[in-house]
Amino acid sequence: MMKSILVAAAVAGASAFAPAQVGKTSTSLNAFENEIGAMVPLGFFDPLGLLKDADQAEFDRLREVEIKHGRISMLATVGYLTTASGYRFPDFPADVPAGLGAWKALASTSDGQNILGQMAIFFALAEAANRNVDWNDGWEPEFPGDYRNGSLDWGWDRFDDATKIKKRTIELNQGRAAMMGILGLMVHEMMGVSIIFPNPSGL
Template sequence: MPNQKIGTSSRLNAWVDDAVGVTAPVGFFDPLGLSANKSDETMALYREAELKHGRVAMAACLGWYVTAAGVHPAFQSTLSSDPLLAAQQLPAVGWLQFVLGCGAIEFLAEQIKLQPGYVPGDLLGAAQWVDNSDEGWVGYQNREINNGRLAMVAFMGIFVQDLKFGNYGDQIFRN
């Protein structure tokens, strides 16, 4: 039994050392130990969740400032340019459209995951064209993960700033 534990630990440490997203200056960052004794499959699911949250956060940061600029793609919308207030003003049918849109994206993502050769996080199939040993591809993956991590932190900062101080970003659009 102890040999299995050592084998699993060394296998996971090898995965951690070579994992996409383990970059300078932080290196491997898991202060809560969520990755301890996890299988490669579980770690791949964690990575996919991190990519998804990062992508959503990048879109949310952009959407926050688009809303703060007064741009509302909902035709003749009269919603506030404060994103928190605009979310409160959005009618139920708007929230229904949002939820259905998110559900459709999730449904399609789950269908893509069923395809043979699916690589976690690669919903557009780019991994079929590039080998993971290609340094350019690994660099691209590292940049996407790091930008997503930054966007998650940035969005929380933007959200808290608006919630606490009412500064929702419109200042950058003022003359």
């Protein structure tokens, strides 16, 4: 019995990185059924019908938005849990709480406002850097969310196609999980029933 469970789990884990073959729905949607992210058990999942009449350009735009939100959410979740654990940068105001309460606390002091200003500059630079530049006409992104712009590689071009698909799928799934994770953390905090572990610093 245990061996059967382990085999089933292994098969499910392997299939998680393969596109799911789902039933035919409409001509416009069929083109997206084998895109990265359409996986078991849901397959191609579009409950709001955003892609009902979409072409490839619209799909790529929505996929890029999904990837960017996922990347931001991964950073947000790690940052939320890190501050909730009691960690602070050196000389960071000790009375600034973790979670959403940090925004109000920072905005109430001049030092905190300086920190918010630095954060705004960082966000602007990150947004400017993480996009396809217009002046590099000799380079085309390999996929939505590919912001290397012909200058960064990090060894990506040394991967074979199967490895690239696997890594893109992993990032997409982790981004989806992080979006749900940070949303859950924020909702629970606003409800007053935060699910984060107790802060050892008492903040």
